[in-house]
Amino acid sequence: MKYISTRGSAPALNFEEVLxxxxxxxxxxxxxxxxxxxxxxxxxxxxxxxxxxxxxNVMYPFVEGSIPEMDFRDxxxxxYEESFSHKxxxxxxxxxxxxxxxxxxxxxxxxxKDFALQLLGRLLDYVLEKRKEHVxxxxxxxxxxxxxxxxxxxxxxxxxxxxxxxxxxVSDVQxxxxxxxxxxxxxxxxxxxNFDDCQQMVKESFGDQSFLEGKSRLVAVNSINWAxxxxxxxxxxxxxxxxxxxxxxxxxxxxxGNFGDIFAGYLAxxxxxxxxxxxxxxxxxxxxxxxxxxxxxxxxxxxxxxxxSMDIMVSSNFExxxxxxxxxxxxxxxxxxxxxxxxxxxxxxxxxxxAARKLFDSFTVDDEKTCQTIKAVFDESEELLxxxxxxxxxxxxxxxxDASIPMVTLATAHPVKFPxxxxxxxxxVSPELPHHLSDLFERxxxxxxxxxxxxAVQSYVxxxxxxxxxx
Ligand SMILES: *Cc1c(COP(=O)(O)O)cnc(C)c1O
Numbered sequence: 001m002k003y004i005s006t007r008g009s010a011p012a013l014n015f016e017e018v019l020x021x022x023x024x025x026x027x028x029x030x031x032x033x034x035x036x037x038x039x040x041x042x043x044x045x046x047x048x049x050x051x052x053x054x055x056x057n058v059m060y061p062f063v064e065g066s067i068p069e070m071d072f073r074d075x076x077x078x079x080y081e082e083s084f085s086h087k088x089x090x091x092x093x094x095x096x097x098x099x100x101x102x103x104x105x106x107x108x109x110x111x112x113k114d115f116a117l118q119l120l121g122r123l124l125d126y127v128l129e130k131r132k133e134h135v136x137x138x139x140x141x142x143x144x145x146x147x148x149x150x151x152x153x154x155x156x157x158x159x160x161x162x163x164x165x166x167x168x169x170v171s172d173v174q175x176x177x178x179x180x181x182x183x184x185x186x187x188x189x190x191x192x193x194n195f196d197d198c199q200q201m202v203k204e205s206f207g208d209q210s211f212l213e214g215k216s217r218l219v220a221v222n223s224i225n226w227a228x229x230x231x232x233x234x235x236x237x238x239x240x241x242x243x244x245x246x247x248x249x250x251x252x253x254x255x256x257g258n259f260g261d262i263f264a265g266y267l268a269x270x271x272x273x274x275x276x277x278x279x280x281x282x283x284x285x286x287x288x289x290x291x292x293x294x295x296x297x298x299x300x301x302x303x304x305x306x307x308x309s310m311d312i313m314v315s316s317n318f319e320x321x322x323x324x325x326x327x328x329x330x331x332x333x334x335x336x337x338x339x340x341x342x343x344x345x346x347x348x349x350x351x352x353x354x355a356a357r358k359l360f361d362s363f364t365v366d367d368e369k370t371c372q373t374i375k376a377v378f379d380e381s382e383e384l385l386x387x388x389x390x391x392x393x394x395x396x397x398x399x400x401x402d403a404s405i406p407m408v409t410l411a412t413a414h415p416v417k418f419p420x421x422x423x424x425x426x427x428x429v430s431p432e433l434p435h436h437l438s439d440l441f442e443r444x445x446x447x448x449x450x451x452x453x454x455x456a457v458q459s460y461v462x463x464x465x466x467x468x469x470x471x
Pocket of ligand 1 (some may be wrong): 111112114144145223254255257258259260261262309310388412413
């Protein structure tokens with residue numbers, strides 16, 4: 001499988017190379033040159049498979065040529081059978097007639113990001129061992145990504161992981177999930193600044209890696225990394241098969257920030273899975289909702305909400321959808337993104353926008369409605385939703401086109417990660433930490449507070465990485 005850039009002028013890469021790359025050299029994002037496509041008969045024959053076996057069937061075409069079949073099977077077994085606490089991996093819970101949530105929070109850090117980052121860690125370990133190379137993962141987090149990346153890569157031999165978080169600005173649970181994992185390749189940095197400062201320093205470091213003096217290179221763990229999108233395609237197949245697919249169509253509602261998770265659903269459909277409707281569920285940071293309802297893509301000021309993992313101004317993966325809407329014309333997309341950069345706003349040709357509207361609907365839910373939904377759903381069915389998932393459920397109810405088609409909301413996090421919203425909802429229950437994390441608050445933390453300066457961060461990375469020892 002070859003991967004090409006959305007902006008058309010970077011070299012095509014194979015899976016192994018794309019795994020170790022962030023943005024393409026032309027500023028675009030990598031996507032498969034051709035998507036694998038499965039027939040209904042083929043998909044139907046996967047009914048009843050374990051999550052691991054299904055994951056193999058869905059993902060193998062993407063890694064073929066880089067990883068032998070048996071090795072990939074072993075990696076998937078280790079990922080989904082050892083690291084998830086529920087035997088079904090991604091169990092479905094019913095809320096109402098034809099209405100479901102798919103619980104994606106049974107991984108080690110209680111958010112859906114574990115599905116991709118647990119696999120990413122194993123993929124990196126495998127590929128780096130083979131190439132005898134060392135890499136540095138450098139990432140910024142406002143919460144969920146950091147802990148999932150650390151959990152996913154903690155055992156990687158040839159990886160040092162540095163995660164920046166804004167000092168005193170992440171929740172206690174989220175900070176503890178990052179800082180109580182210890183290992184000489186894990187480095188938590190609490191930056192005396194805000195999340196944007198952290199992100200900016202990461203961006204600049206990727207742009208100019210000379211501070212590493214050629215001893216290592218940076219790898220991205222945010223959702224611009226193709227491997228993350230790939231791993232998320234699987235659970236759309238898993239839900240559909242459980243609910244009568246592919247003989248029956250299914251719809252999904254996805255709590256959305258950077259458009260990575262829902263983009264995986266769009267790919268599942270293009271690979272042959274009958275999906276009727278995809279609902280983009282947003283909080284007050286509603287740039288995607290404004291695009292889908294008004295054909296205007298333009299960032300506004302950042303709002304801090306009760307669903308912080310969706311607090312974004314622009315959605316990095318949206319470019320991957322635009323690439324398809326532009327007939328995969330990299331040159332045209334490069335021009336569009338350049339005009340977005342100068343004007344901070346774009347609209348696309350009406351017929352292209354209408355093509356997107358055939359599949360996508362969208363909705364925006366404010367904090368007050370988020371809390372009301374948590375309470376209402378708990379009263380109706382005793383299912384306690386986290387605030388992100390509540391936005392998904394409310395959006396699904398508002399946008400649903402056909403009540404006879406099953407609607408599945410992706411439950412992206414466990415409610416215990418966001419106790420503030422649950423408490424404000426008045427549902428009258430406090431979510432509890434699952435067994436494997438029940439002593440989280442007693443565990444010892446380790447992190448370094450660092451000044452808000454690029455130079456300080458880069459010299460820390462250079463001084464503390466195991467670049468020389470690793471090989
Ligand atoms: C990351 C995250 C999201 C947003 O996912 P995207 O792929 O960025 O759209 C939603 N909910 C939770 C809990 C998350 O951690």
